[in-house]
Amino acid sequence: MALLELQSVIAGELAPWSMALESGECLLLNGPSGSGKSRMLRAIADLDLHQGQALLEGKPCSGFSPPQWRQQVGMLAAESAWWEEQVGAHFAGEVDKALLQALGFGPEVMSWQLARCSTGEKQRLALLRLLNNQPRVLLLDEPTASLDPVNVARVEQVIIDYMKTYQAAAIWVSHDPQQIQRVASRHVEIRQDELCEVAL
Amino acid sequence: MSLISLSAFDLSIAALLVLALAITSALLGLGLGRQLLVAAIRTTLQLLLIGFILKFLFENLHLGWMSLMATVMLVAAGYEVMQRQKHRFRGAWGYGMGTFSMFLSSFSLALFSLVVIIGNDPWYQPQYAIPLLGMMLGNTMSGISLGLDRLTQSARQQRAAIEARLMLGHSWSQAISLIRHDSMRVGMIPMINAMAAAGLVSLPGMMTGQILAGSPPLEAVKYQILIMFLITVGTGFGTMTAVWLGARRLFDERHRLRLDRLITKE
Numbered sequence: 001m002a003l004l005e006l007q008s009v010i011a012g013e014l015a016p017w018s019m020a021l022e023s024g025e026c027l028l029l030n031g032p033s034g035s036g037k038s039r040m041l042r043a044i045a046d047l048d049l050h051q052g053q054a055l056l057e058g059k060p061c062s063g064f065s066p067p068q069w070r071q072q073v074g075m076l077a078a079e080s081a082w083w084e085e086q087v088g089a090h091f092a093g094e095v096d097k098a099l100l101q102a103l104g105f106g107p108e109v110m111s112w113q114l115a116r117c118s119t120g121e122k123q124r125l126a127l128l129r130l131l132n133n134q135p136r137v138l139l140l141d142e143p144t145a146s147l148d149p150v151n152v153a154r155v156e157q158v159i160i161d162y163m164k165t166y167q168a169a170a171i172w173v174s175h176d177p178q179q180i181q182r183v184a185s186r187h188v189e190i191r192q193d194e195l196c197e198v199a200l
Numbered sequence: 201m202s203l204i205s206l207s208a209f210d211l212s213i214a215a216l217l218v219l220a221l222a223i224t225s226a227l228l229g230l231g232l233g234r235q236l237l238v239a240a241i242r243t244t245l246q247l248l249l250i251g252f253i254l255k256f257l258f259e260n261l262h263l264g265w266m267s268l269m270a271t272v273m274l275v276a277a278g279y280e281v282m283q284r285q286k287h288r289f290r291g292a293w294g295y296g297m298g299t300f301s302m303f304l305s306s307f308s309l310a311l312f313s314l315v316v317i318i319g320n321d322p323w324y325q326p327q328y329a330i331p332l333l334g335m336m337l338g339n340t341m342s343g344i345s346l347g348l349d350r351l352t353q354s355a356r357q358q359r360a361a362i363e364a365r366l367m368l369g370h371s372w373s374q375a376i377s378l379i380r381h382d383s384m385r386v387g388m389i390p391m392i393n394a395m396a397a398a399g400l401v402s403l404p405g406m407m408t409g410q411i412l413a414g415s416p417p418l419e420a421v422k423y424q425i426l427i428m429f430l431i432t433v434g435t436g437f438g439t440m441t442a443v444w445l446g447a448r449r450l451f452d453e454r455h456r457l458r459l460d461r462l463i464t465k466e
Contacts, residue, residue: 047363047367066454066455083361
């Protein structure tokens with residue numbers, strides 16, 4: 001059984017999307033700006049009204065409570081958002097030390113003030129926040145957009161390792177052709193509002 | 201000590217002063233002259249009207265008339281709450297939320313205090329019931345307006361943060377909790393401040409009125425304390441109810457933030 005299945009999910013102007021994603025698969029999604037990639041991720045995370053449905057291990061989204069669904073099918077927004085002043089206040093449970101280190105932070109990061117973090121730091125912390133929830137499916141909206149090359153490599157490695165450890169799957173929005181070469185196991189491109197699977 | 205009756209001439213002198221203010225502000229180009237005069241005329245007409253209505257109610261003591269009057273006051277307060285929102289809820293919610301909260305808090309509280317605390321015979325004696333309800337509604341209305349306004353504005357501004365919490369699997373209630381607290385506080389703080397400043401900075405209007413009308417100061421004070429307590433409780437519960445309902449309405453059953461349920465005033 002597929003880990004994540006989409007049955008004619010419609011978001012924005014895009015044609016209905018049906019596909020099945022196995023655990024361990026990393027599907028790279030690219031297409032022109034404004035073509036509706038983020039809206040598609042939001043529909044899968046059940047954040048917007050949409051048509052069609054997504055299923056996790058055969059169970060439809062409507063069979064989960066919304067918080068349960070979003071814990072399992074975790075989305076990382078293109079721009080990170082925070083609601084408390086301190087980094088640590090955004091983390092519910094124990095933070096995985098190895099993960100923290102792999103993303104280039106020491107344990108003291110938890111006492112940092114968000115107002116003093118750079119965009120790139122916040123983006124990496126948002127990924128940490130998401131992975132700390134241990135979702136089965138990752139919906140990543142340009143997770144490396146505002147990072148320098150060293151941190152792009154770090155983040156890619158962290159995500160690949162995470163997917164291996166937790167048998168997770170990912171839908172990863174990216175504009176970087178080289179990133180597709182590095183991390184993708186499948187590639188879907190948006191052409192004139194159609195979602196087309198292309199060979200790697 | 202008896203009340204000195206004001207003549208039409210006395211009021212005309214005060215009206216001339218308002219006119220002088222309007223002319224001065226027009227000369228300064230504040231653009232307030234017209235607004236000021238319209239407001240002054242409205243005050244005169246509205247208060248005269250309510251004077252006649254009160255006179256009628258006093259002379260025709262009947263529960264039916266009183267209920268009608270109370271309903272009109274509630275409906276007007278509900279409308280005012282809606283009008284003060286920059287972003288209000290679509291459909292019946294926009295009107296119903298504030299009105300229901302006021303009904304629940306100030307309306308029932310006014311009833312309770314008339315029957316249990318004041319214990320007049322009959323309990324709906326307009327001399328007590330109408331000013332009491334009026335003060336309760338007037339203050340609760342402000343609290344609810346402030347609270348709801350803060351709620352909807354913050355939800356729009358902090359949309360990304362609310363949705364970030366939803367994405368992490370927080371429930372709607374957790375996702376809006378900080379904004380909800382903040383909005384409830386904003387609605388309640390003016391009343392708390394008013395209680396703290398009463399008598400030191402400001403002499404509350406009702407007490408002043410009773411003293412002007414010849415009541416012994418301590419009797420007036422006791423009534424004022426009662427009113428302050430009732431208003432605070434009414435505003436507090438009313439604001440909590442309205443903000444809670446509003447926060448709930450911002451999300452649907454799938455815990456999605458539904459800002460499309462708000463419409464922005466032009």
